[in-house]
Amino acid sequence: MIGHPTIESRNKKEVVFRIPIESSEKNLSSIAGLIVFSQQPNGEDRAAWQLATPSIASASRPAATRGIFTFLLFGFLGGIILNLMPCVLPVISLKVFGFIQHAGQSRQNILRSGIAFAAGIFIWFMALALLLIGLKAAGRDITWGGFQFTNAYFVLALSVIVLVFALNLFGVFEISLPQSIRRGLVSTTERKDDLGSFFQGVFATVLATPCTAPFLGTALGFAFSQSSLIILSMFTAIAAGMSSPYLLLSAQPTWLRFLPKPGPWMVHVKQFMGFLLFATLLFLLYVLGAQRGVEGAIWASCFLLVISVACWMKGVFVLPNASAVKRSVALVLMLVLVLGSGVYFIGGKFRSTNLASTDSRLRGDWQAFTPERLQMELEQGRAVFVDFTAAWCLTCKFNEANVLENGAVRQAFQRHGIVKLKADWTNGDPAITKLLQQFGRPGVPLYVLYPGKNEEPIVFPELLTKSMLLEKLEHTSRAVAAQ
Numbered sequence: 157m158i159g160h161p162t163i164e165s166r167n168k169k170e171v172v173f174r175i176p177i178e179s180s181e182k183n184l185s186s187i188a189g190l191i192v193f194s195q196q197p198n199g200e201d202r203a204a205w206q207l208a209t210p211s212i213a214s215a216s217r218p219a220a221t222r223g224i225f226t227f228l229l230f231g232f233l234g235g236i237i238l239n240l241m242p243c244v245l246p247v248i249s250l251k252v253f254g255f256i257q258h259a260g261q262s263r264q265n266i267l268r269s270g271i272a273f274a275a276g277i278f279i280w281f282m283a284l285a286l287l288l289i290g291l292k293a294a295g296r297d298i299t300w301g302g303f304q305f306t307n308a309y310f311v312l313a314l315s316v317i318v319l320v321f322a323l324n325l326f327g328v329f330e331i332s333l334p335q336s337i338r339r340g341l342v343s344t345t346e347r348k349d350d351l352g353s354f355f356q357g358v359f360a361t362v363l364a365t366p367c368t369a370p371f372l373g374t375a376l377g378f379a380f381s382q383s384s385l386i387i388l389s390m391f392t393a394i395a396a397g398m399s400s401p402y403l404l405l406s407a408q409p410t411w412l413r414f415l416p417k418p419g420p421w422m423v424h425v426k427q428f429m430g431f432l433l434f435a436t437l438l439f440l441l442y443v444l445g446a447q448r449g450v451e452g453a454i455w456a457s458c459f460l461l462v463i464s465v466a467c468w469m470k471g472v473f474v475l476p477n478a479s480a481v482k483r484s485v486a487l488v489l490m491l492v493l494v495l496g497s498g499v500y501f502i503g504g505k506f507r508s509t510n511l512a513s514t515d516s517r518l519r520g521d522w523q524a525f526t527p528e529r530l531q532m533e534l535e536q537g538r539a540v541f542v543d544f545t546a547a548w549c550l551t552c553k554f555n556e557a558n559v560l561e562n563g564a565v566r567q568a569f570q571r572h573g574i575v576k577l578k579a580d581w582t583n584g585d586p587a588i589t590k591l592l593q594q595f596g597r598p599g600v601p602l603y604v605l606y607p608g609k610n611e612e613p614i615v616f617p618e619l620l621t622k623s624m625l626l627e628k629l630e631h632t633s634r635a636v637a638a639q
Contacts, residue, residue, distance in 0.1 A: 224386065227378045228393045234372025235397020238364045270406025272350040274399035276357020278392075285391035289384045297589050300376050300598035305548040306584035308447045312456055312502070314362065315440040318433050319460055320467060321359070325430035328464075329471030357399070363436070364398070373618050376598035439550075446517060446547030446582050452509035455501050462497035466490040511583050517547070518578060520566070525579035527587050534609045539574045539632050544592060544602035547582040551618060552601040559620040568629045574605075607632040 192202055288298045304310045323329065372394065379390035437460075445453035473486035518524060525542055533540045543560065545552040559565060569576055579588045581600050592602060595615060603616035605628055614628055 227375045228389060230375035231372065231379070231390045231393035232397035232400075234375055235394040236400060237372070238394075238398050239401060267406045268350055269353045270402045272353035273357040273402050276354040276359075277361050277399045278395045279354075280358045280361040281391045281395035282388075285388050288380075289387055292380075292384075292387075297586075297593065298380055298598075299589060299592065300373075305443070305546070306582065308444060308452070308583075311440055311443050311447070311548065312459075312506070315437055315444070315456065315460060316463055317359070317362075318437045318440065319463060322430045322433035322437065323464060323467045325426050325433065327427070327471075329467050361395075361398070373597055373599070377596040380593075380598055381596070443548040443582070446512055448506065448509040449512040452506055452512075455505040455509070459497050459501040459506070462493050462501070466494050517580065517582075520561075521570070522576050522578045525577040525588070527591075530577060530606070533575045533577075534606060537608065539572070539608060540577060540606040541569065541574050542577045542579055542604045542606070544579040544581060544588060544597075544600045544604070546580065546600050549600045555601060555603075555620045559622050559625060562622055565622060565625055568626055572629055572632070574629065574632070605629070605632060
């Protein structure tokens, strides 16, 4: 159960040593026991210290009481709900716009476009599932959204993609494939549209990654603790749920008659959708600011500005009717601008920025979470509420704005003397990741109320309601007062 102790440090007053826990149970972080110390084996100078299991260790993953098909159904429903999350609405609006464009076309073209969009969703989910299975086999912790969005460079790359899509919608430039490919793979307009639908499906799924919809957290939390086959099955169910509305709409083109007819107004709608993508870009820059501070967000914005200039050059100078020399010079200048700014702004300035501190994002009477702080508060007999959150989690932001920062809820926390700790997972934190896994959650949001030292923690659903939280706070206060 335990390994051989090793001395970490030693001075005249103290000796710090580590006792490794050698257990096949991955979530076991501490055990109760008795430490006996003496100069000689069985010596008369023996002293002993009793170690109790920390209260937070009671937050073990609950045993699954539902069958595998129930969790797959949860994954399917969670996939459907992902379409309603703010993360993916800009791209979903593009797909609806595409359906409007296809109104009046043949049923075959409409169905093929819907299948292409669904294929993009499935391809990304399957690739993500295989990556997570590989990480799990390598002994790494796997989470939903965490290993991507806790990486500032992934957020930056996604910001570039969103910006390019938005500029394309505004007509700054047109995304076109090389002539040889156009003659081969996409020799017809319909097949070009299908390729665009495919990448829209991929893009929508990438943007959906930081969102944990209702049902989805429970389903993924179960799947991540199971075999590779179940993980793959769960991601298949989620992809099926997310793509099902578009497959149904494309399979029943008669439903498209409820959509407005194509016309000149579509140009203005297309540009308006570009503003929706700009709103997404502002959110991603906010995430970068939360991860790397204001300075990091500024340097990232400088790089995005150069990307915008390169896109403008593409739209103005790299045209089919332009001479080969003109196109070549423009492409070389674009390449120099992008690479040069990437080296200077990202490789130099952005890279040198430090991780933003959690304390700088705390408001009101929230305090930064650490396992030691939680343990100390519980030892002193206080009830503790822990908000596991991240700057890139839109569900977290919704709950904070509508429930946690509600005046009645804040007063209830103060009235009942409940300590509020914020576990910020924006940049990733191994201690927070471990607790998320112990509660069977693949990522944030997670809300836990610790009524007391020896009481079982209360876990709330992903979407909070004011009445639910106030009821639990009142019940916890009465239970603590009765002790």
